[in-house]
Amino acid sequence: MTVNETDIWYTERDISTTLVKGLKVLAAFEGGAAHMTLPEIGSETGYDRATVRRLVITLFDEGLLVKKGKSFSLTPKVLVLAGGYLRGHRIGATVQPILNKYSEEMGREISMATLCDGAAVYLARSNITGSAISFGFTVGSRLPLPHTAVGRMLLALESETAVQAFVKTSDLIGYTPQTNLDVLAIHEEIGKASTQGHVIVHSEFEAGVSGMSVPIGRIGTAKTVIGVSGPTATMQDPEILKRCLSILQICAAELCTAWHEGN
Amino acid sequence: MTVNETDIWYTERDISTTLVKGLKVLAAFEGGAAHMTLPEIGSETGYDRATVRRLVITLFDEGLLVKKGKSFSLTPKVLVLAGGYLRGHRIGATVQPILNKYSEEMGREISMATLCDGAAVYLARSNITGSAISFGFTVGSRLPLPHTAVGRMLLALESETAVQAFVKTSDLIGYTPQTNLDVLAIHEEIGKASTQGHVIVHSEFEAGVSGMSVPIGRIGTAKTVIGVSGPTATMQDPEILKRCLSILQICAAELCTAWHEGN
DNA sequence: TATAGATGTTCAAATAACGCACATTTGTTG
DNA sequence: CAACAAATGTGCGTTATTTGAACATCTATA
Numbered sequence: 001m002t003v004n005e006t007d008i009w010y011t012e013r014d015i016s017t018t019l020v021k022g023l024k025v026l027a028a029f030e031g032g033a034a035h036m037t038l039p040e041i042g043s044e045t046g047y048d049r050a051t052v053r054r055l056v057i058t059l060f061d062e063g064l065l066v067k068k069g070k071s072f073s074l075t076p077k078v079l080v081l082a083g084g085y086l087r088g089h090r091i092g093a094t095v096q097p098i099l100n101k102y103s104e105e106m107g108r109e110i111s112m113a114t115l116c117d118g119a120a121v122y123l124a125r126s127n128i129t130g131s132a133i134s135f136g137f138t139v140g141s142r143l144p145l146p147h148t149a150v151g152r153m154l155l156a157l158e159s160e161t162a163v164q165a166f167v168k169t170s171d172l173i174g175y176t177p178q179t180n181l182d183v184l185a186i187h188e189e190i191g192k193a194s195t196q197g198h199v200i201v202h203s204e205f206e207a208g209v210s211g212m213s214v215p216i217g218r219i220g221t222a223k224t225v226i227g228v229s230g231p232t233a234t235m236q237d238p239e240i241l242k243r244c245l246s247i248l249q250i251c252a253a254e255l256c257t258a259w260h261e262g263n
Numbered sequence: 264m265t266v267n268e269t270d271i272w273y274t275e276r277d278i279s280t281t282l283v284k285g286l287k288v289l290a291a292f293e294g295g296a297a298h299m300t301l302p303e304i305g306s307e308t309g310y311d312r313a314t315v316r317r318l319v320i321t322l323f324d325e326g327l328l329v330k331k332g333k334s335f336s337l338t339p340k341v342l343v344l345a346g347g348y349l350r351g352h353r354i355g356a357t358v359q360p361i362l363n364k365y366s367e368e369m370g371r372e373i374s375m376a377t378l379c380d381g382a383a384v385y386l387a388r389s390n391i392t393g394s395a396i397s398f399g400f401t402v403g404s405r406l407p408l409p410h411t412a413v414g415r416m417l418l419a420l421e422s423e424t425a426v427q428a429f430v431k432t433s434d435l436i437g438y439t440p441q442t443n444l445d446v447l448a449i450h451e452e453i454g455k456a457s458t459q460g461h462v463i464v465h466s467e468f469e470a471g472v473s474g475m476s477v478p479i480g481r482i483g484t485a486k487t488v489i490g491v492s493g494p495t496a497t498m499q500d501p502e503i504l505k506r507c508l509s510i511l512q513i514c515a516a517e518l519c520t521a522w523h524e525g526n
Numbered sequence: 527t528a529t530a531g532a533t534g535t536t537c538a539a540a541t542a543a544c545g546c547a548c549a550t551t552t553g554t555t556g
Numbered sequence: 557c558a559a560c561a562a563a564t565g566t567g568c569g570t571t572a573t574t575t576g577a578a579c580a581t582c583t584a585t586a
Contacts, residue, residue, distance in 0.1 A: 014535090016321040017573070018543070019285035023325055030343055034351025039564065048545055049564070058279040062286055063380060070564090074348040076379045076386060080293055082345030083384075083403025085337040088297025093399030100390045116339045117326060121346075123339060124401075127363045127390045136356030138387075139402055140346025277566090280542070281574070302533065311576055316534070333533090527586100534581065541574070550565065556558095 018055075021047060025055045026064065026078070035071040082140060091124045094259050099126040099226070102251035106228065106244060110251060111137070112216075113150040114224045115158070118166070119143060120151040123224070146172060146186050147179055147204040149211030150227040156193035157215055157222050163190055178203040194219055198245055203232050210235035214248045216255045226252055281318075284310060288318045289327065289341070298334040345403060354387045357522050362389040362489070365514035369491065369507060373514060374400070375479075376413040377487045378421070381429070382406060383414040386487070409435060409449050410442055410467040412474030413490040419456035420478055420485050426453055441466040457482055461508055466495050473498035477511045479518045489515055 028044040029036065036044065042052045056072055059065045065072045086092055095112060103110045103126035112124040119142040137143070145151035145166070155163050164187075172181045180186055193199035197219060202210040212235070213227035228244055235241065291307040292299065299307065305315045319335055322328045328335045349355055358375060366373045366389035375387040382405040400406070408414035408429070418426050427450075435444045443449055456462035460482060465473040475498070476490035491507055498504065 010320045010324075013573095014317055014320045015324055016281055016285060016317050018279055018281035019318060019321045020325060022279065022282035022285065023327070026344055027347075029351065030347030034347075037564090050545055050566075051543080053565070054277050054279050054543075055282060057273045057277045058282045061273075061278050062283060064286070074344075074351060076348065076377050076384045078344050078348050079384055079386065079403035080379060080405060081289055081337075081341050081403070083401065083405065084290075084293030084297075085339065085341050086401045086403060088292065088337060090399075092401035092404065096390060096399075096401065103390075114339050116343060121339045121342055123342065127359065127366075136353075136359075138346065138349045138355035138359065140342035140344070140349060141355065142343060142346065276542095300533090312533075313535075313576060314574080317574075529585090530583100531585100532581100532583075534579105536579075537575105537577100539575085539577105541572105543573075544569105544571075546568095546570100548565105548567085550563105552561100552563070554559100554561075556560100 021045070021051065022055045022058065025052065025059065026074075029074050035068065035073045037070045037072070041072070086123075086139070089123075090259065095124050095255060096126070098251060098254055098258060099124055102247050102254075103127075106247045108228045108230050108244070110226055110228050110248070111150065112224060112226050112255075113143070113154065115145075115154045116142075118145065118170070120145055120148060120154050120225075144173065144175070144205060146170060147175060147201065148227075149199050149201040149213035149229070150225050152186075152190050152193050152199045152201060153213035153215055153225045153227070155190045156199065157219060157225070163187065175205050176203055176207040178207070180204055198248070200235070200241065202235070208232050212241065212244055212248065214245070214252050216252045216259075226255065284308070284314065285318045285321065288315065288322065289337075292337050298331065298336045300333045300335070304335070349386075349402070352386075353522065358387050358518065359389070361514060361517050361521060362387055365510050365517075366390075369510045371491045371493050371507070373489055373491050373511070374413065375487060375489050375518075376406070376417065378408075378417045379405075381408065381433070383408055383411060383417050383488075407436065407438070407468060409433060410438060410464065411490075412462050412464040412476035412492070413488050415449075415453050415456050415462045415464060416476035416478055416488040416490070418453045419462065420482060420488070426450065438468050439466055439470040441470070443467055461511070463498070463504065465498065471495050475504065475507055475511065477508070477515050479515045479522075489518065 024045050025041060028041055032044045038049065038052055038056060041056060042049050045052065056065060060067060063077050064075055066075050099110045099112065110126045111122050113120045113122050122137060122139050122141045125139060143151055145155055155166065167183055167187050174181055198212065198214045200212045208231055209229055210232040211227050211229040213225050215222040216224045216226060226248060228248060287308050288304060291304055295307045301312065301315055301319060304319060305312050308315065319328060323330060327338055327340050329338050362373045362375060373389045374385050376383045376385050385400060385402050385404045388402060406414055408418055418429065430446055430450050437444055461477045463475045471494055472492055473495040474490050474492040476488050478485040479487045479489060489511060491511060
């Protein structure tokens with residue numbers, strides 16, 4: 001039996017409060033507006049004006065923020081940090097070509113996502129060139145777990161206790177008239193996803209958009225999923241669904257061997 | 264005359280040293296290996312073991328790093344930060360579809376890049392599905408300025424003094440046998456790019472790969488470029504080059520109107 | 527298993543961060 | 557347009573956090 005990695009191996013004293021605050025300022029640009037003034041950042045983070053000022057000046061000096069009049073906004077330097085993750089996990093070199101290949105075969109965009117802070121985060125996304133529709137989601141986009149196909153599949157990969165904990169604490173948001181707000185029904189859908197190994201969700205996050213998702217690897221060990229989305233109209237035809245599922249599963253299998261998940 | 268934004272409006276006292284160090288630890292994962300132990304991070308950053316420990320514990324606690332045995336690595340949470348930039352600058356919603364459209368027309372991948380810390384950073388990239396080759400570059404990838412088409416075009420957008428400063432201080436690396444290591448010749452190429460409004464570079468960064476680039480907007484005001492790359496063999500045919508250039512220019516024009524650069 | 531070298535952790539000294547109070551800018555009203 | 561009020565920006569003493577040497581622990585090797 002290996003040591004449980006979730007054991008507490010550090011105390012509160014070992015956490016650098018200043019770094020935490022600085023990171024929260026950076027994160028404020030993700031949650032809030034793209035351009036923010038010092039007071040806006042202050043109210044977003046809840047920190048004192050003077051504190052915000054020093055942190056923002058630091059981030060500016062480091063080249064992570066630019067100043068335009070009184071507003072600050074992120075610079076492309078944050079992409080470089082992200083690029084480190086993508087390169088380290090061979091997303092560009094290994095994953096992207098595979099997504100592209102099956103994306104072309106299917107004629108739809110395929111996305112890869114993983115769990116991060118109670119949301120599904122896109123790690124990679126194929127761009128099917130012929131597609132008329134584009135939902136504007138990119139690498140780093142966060143999708144709600146309970147109401148998207150990738151989200152439900154990611155939850156299905158978690159332990160039953162983790163799912164229960166999430167479902168209990170999560171506030172369900174009615175994105176569309178079709179959004180399922182019944183906790184028990186969602187829990188059941190996650191269970192089905194787990195046993196079936198795939199999941200389909202219709203119009204619960206964006207009206208008229210449906211998604212299908214399968215895990216990369218076996219349920220229980222997998223931590224990453226791929227998914228495809230398209231107009232609900234075309235995603236209800238059993239023949240199309242069957243074909244999409246088949247291709248997604250082959251794509252997932254290829255990713256599983258080509259991209260050793262352990263990194 | 265507006266106030267010069269480069270004026271010093273803060274003192275050294277206003278910079279939070281702890282935040283700077285924490286960011287440098289994060290950046291260490293971009294420059295160094297994907298998985299690093301505490302001592303490795305220490306030697307990469309030059310900080311004391313105890314300091315590194317505190318910072319790494321903080322980043323772990325914030326969910327930006329994961330621990331695997333004794334090694335730490337980035338989590339997808341860094342992508343969320345990047346997602347903030349991409350969303351804020353409407354890269355996914357506005358830029359990506361345009362790149363995809365012209366990418367399909369051209370049959371080649373189009374990338375968008377900007378200047379960041381002495382390198383060209385990819386902001387977006389179309390994925391042409393039929394392409395056999397894939398160079399493994401993604402959003403956030405950094406390319407050398409002097410030896411790539413997008414890099415030389417980006418330099419051409421800078422002021423003459425800035426270019427001179429860069430060319431003087433930059434160490435030229437011989438990536439391939441064809442890499443141009445003559446500072447004067449490179450400077451001249453940048454000048455040509457500036458007057459012509461486009462630039463082509465053959466095999467100077469990756470052997471057998473050539474690139475072409477044009478600015479988004481007018482020289483002097485533009486700060487972003489798009490580029491296309493492909494096998495040197497096919498990128499020497501005048502007819503192909505003419506066609507690529509034409510499509511790139513139309514693509515750049517559309518981006519210029521659809522995506523107001525000022526954000 | 528003994529030993530040396532490397533890595534991890536603690537805690538008092540040193541230092542950097544906090545946030546009050548003051549200065550300045552911005553917006554509003556007579 | 558001036559005078560006021562409200563909001564935002566900044567210097568500085570106090571206080572809490574960070575630092576790194578000293579100590580503890582782990583790991584590799586013979």
